[in-house]
Amino acid sequence: MPLTKENILILLEEVKDPEIPVLSLVDLGVITGVEVLEDGHVTVNMTPTFAGCPAMDYMKKDVERTLEKHGISKYTVNMTFDKPWDSNKLSEKGRQHLKEFGLAPPPKYDLILDLDILEHVKCPYCDSDNTDLRTPFGPTLCRSMHYCNNCKQMFEQFKPL
Amino acid sequence: MNEQAIKDLLYKLADDQLILGHRNSEWTGFGPILEEDIAFSSMAQDKIGHSLAFYTLLQELGEAEPDTVAFTRNANQFHNSQLVELPNGEYDFSLIRHFLYDNAEIIRFEMLAQSSYEPIAKVATKLKGEVKYHVLHANTWIKNLGSSTEEAILRLQSSLNEALPYALGMFEKSKYEQELIDAGVYAGEESVKAEWLKRIQSVIEKTDLKLPDLATIEPKFGGRYGEHTEHLQPLLDEMSEVFKIDPTAEW
Numbered sequence: 001m002p003l004t005k006e007n008i009l010i011l012l013e014e015v016k017d018p019e020i021p022v023l024s025l026v027d028l029g030v031i032t033g034v035e036v037l038e039d040g041h042v043t044v045n046m047t048p049t050f051a052g053c054p055a056m057d058y059m060k061k062d063v064e065r066t067l068e069k070h071g072i073s074k075y076t077v078n079m080t081f082d083k084p085w086d087s088n089k090l091s092e093k094g095r096q097h098l099k100e101f102g103l104a105p106p107p108k109y110d111l112i113l114d115l116d117i118l119e120h121v122k123c124p125y126c127d128s129d130n131t132d133l134r135t136p137f138g139p140t141l142c143r144s145m146h147y148c149n150n151c152k153q154m155f156e157q158f159k160p161l
Numbered sequence: 162m163n164e165q166a167i168k169d170l171l172y173k174l175a176d177d178q179l180i181l182g183h184r185n186s187e188w189t190g191f192g193p194i195l196e197e198d199i200a201f202s203s204m205a206q207d208k209i210g211h212s213l214a215f216y217t218l219l220q221e222l223g224e225a226e227p228d229t230v231a232f233t234r235n236a237n238q239f240h241n242s243q244l245v246e247l248p249n250g251e252y253d254f255s256l257i258r259h260f261l262y263d264n265a266e267i268i269r270f271e272m273l274a275q276s277s278y279e280p281i282a283k284v285a286t287k288l289k290g291e292v293k294y295h296v297l298h299a300n301t302w303i304k305n306l307g308s309s310t311e312e313a314i315l316r317l318q319s320s321l322n323e324a325l326p327y328a329l330g331m332f333e334k335s336k337y338e339q340e341l342i343d344a345g346v347y348a349g350e351e352s353v354k355a356e357w358l359k360r361i362q363s364v365i366e367k368t369d370l371k372l373p374d375l376a377t378i379e380p381k382f383g384g385r386y387g388e389h390t391e392h393l394q395p396l397l398d399e400m401s402e403v404f405k406i407d408p409t410a411e412w
Contacts, residue, residue: 050291052210081214084287113293135196136294137203145196161290 003072005034008042011070015062018055019140020158022097025059029089032082042067042075047085050141050161086111087160099124104146104157113160121157123148131155166337167278168222169240170347173335173385174269175215176241179231180393181262182208183400184249193252201255204295211291214284221280232401233408236393242384244327246393253316254324256306260299260364261328265357267292272353277345300364307368314369322373329380332357 001007009026012034017023025031025046033045044063048056060077067075087106090098095105104124109117118133128150136144136159144159185205192198216227224230244262249255270292273285306313332350341347358375365372383389 048287050207050210051214051288052206052208052291054206081283081287084283084290086290111290113290113297118297135200136298137196137200139199141203141206141291159294 001070003036003040003042005036008034008036008044008067008072011066012044012063015059015066018058018062020098020101020103022101023094025063027091027094027097029091029094030056030059030085031063032080032085040072040074042072044075044077045082046077046079047081047083048079049085053141055140085161087158090158098158102155103143104155106158106160109160117160118144121146123151123153124155125153126151163337163340164222166335166340166344167281167346168219168224169335169337170341171215171219171222171281172240173242175212175219175230176239177245177262177266177331178208178215179212180239180241180396181245181258182206182212183396184245184247184255185259187249188255197252200298204259204298207291207295211288214288218280218284228404229408232404234397236389236397237387239387239389239393239397240385241389241393242327242331242333243381243390244324244331244384246384246390246396247324247327248392250320251316253306253313254320256299256302257317257320257324258328259295260303261324261361262331263292263295263299264360264364265328265331265353267296268353268356268360272348276347281346303364303370304367307365307370318370321370325373325375326378327381329354329375329378330382330384333380333382333385335385 012026012031013024015025017025017028028049030046030049031044032047035043046060046063056079060079063077064075088108090106098105102124104121107117118136120129121131122129123131126148128148130149131146132149134145134147138145138156142158143156146155146157148155182205185201185208188198188201190198192201212231213227216230219230220226244258247258267289270285270289273281274289276282276285307317332354334350335341338349342349362372
């Protein structure tokens with residue numbers, strides 16, 4: 001397999017979010033850049049979802065392991081804030097996978113966060129909009145807790161950021 | 162640009178976040194309801210992550226590595242405001258402190274996102290999005306409890322009166338203040354304070370609480386220059402206990 005940016009991105013599809021195993025790091029949008037030099041040195045830039053997310057270190061190591069597994073020995077993986085992550089960076093495929101996993105995907109928004117965006121999230125189980133935000137702080141930093149008044153179930157959302 | 166001025170700014174941002182993060186973490190397992198237990202724990206995790214981002218910038222400027230900076234200094238080397246080191250007290254006090262602190266912090270981050278010092282601007286751009294949730298959380302609870310039962314209103318009012326002198330201490334000026342403003346690194350404490358006052362007032366107006374006349378209150382200064390209350394050193398001792406057993410341990 002020739003070492004190209006496109007091929008590296010295909011390899012990195014294998015690396016999943018450790019807490020949401022259906023979501024690849026590429027679809028999560030945390031891989032912000034891949035560069036391949038003429039001598040074969042591969043640079044992967046990553047950006048954290050939440051600055052305090054304990055999974056980010058794990059994800060970085062997972063990227064390094066995956067590169068090595070595919071015979072790439074010369075690499076640098078950087079974690080930087082150069083291109084900050086926001087939830088609009090989740091791909092359509094990633095959003096679909098989240099929903100199938102039972103996590104409401106974050107809405108695409110103009111990055112101005114207000115209560116209207118957080119309330120009335122579409123329930124991932126029954127698609128009703130008749131839902132309430134219970135708390136923006138869920139089991140992990142990236143999830144909020146909601147209640148569906150239609151199917152009477154609690155559900156989580158991958159929260160907009 | 163004087164590097165000392167940038168370092169001073171970074172230390173004050175980082176130390177505030179670390180110390181309040183630690184105080185917030187003390188609610189883990191003790192929150193008045195499960196959702197608040199989780200909320201304060203999550204905010205603790207965010208804030209300690211934010212302190213790491215700023216300590217990392219300090220390391221890039223030649224300071225020691227983040228764990229060393231966080232866990233081996235004594236109280237008189239910390240630049241946090243005295244507000245964040247005060248004990249949690251009852252939930253009403255923690256909530257009021259969280260409200261007063263986070264409404265100021267988000268303004269700092271919004272302003273720093275425009276900083277002429279690019280490394281700070283990048284970090285602040287990222288963090289201001291996360292702190293929005295902290296502010297939303299604080300404002301929602303202040304609005305709900307501040308217009309609920311007589312006991313809730315009395316308790317919050319008493320905590321507000323107690324916390325305000327310390328909250329004003331957050332805006333203690335750096336000795337490099339004018340230099341930072343002139344260089345476009347930071348808008349300065351006066352600007353942050355003026356905007357903060359507007360924002361907290363607009364929330365308090367929606368409740369039965371009263372904001373005392375701030376002109377009559379003597380701010381508790383000193384924190385930015387290493388002068389702290391008796392509460393900081395015991396907190397640091399506890400925070401660094403595990404690190405100090407074996408500073409070279411790998412986790």
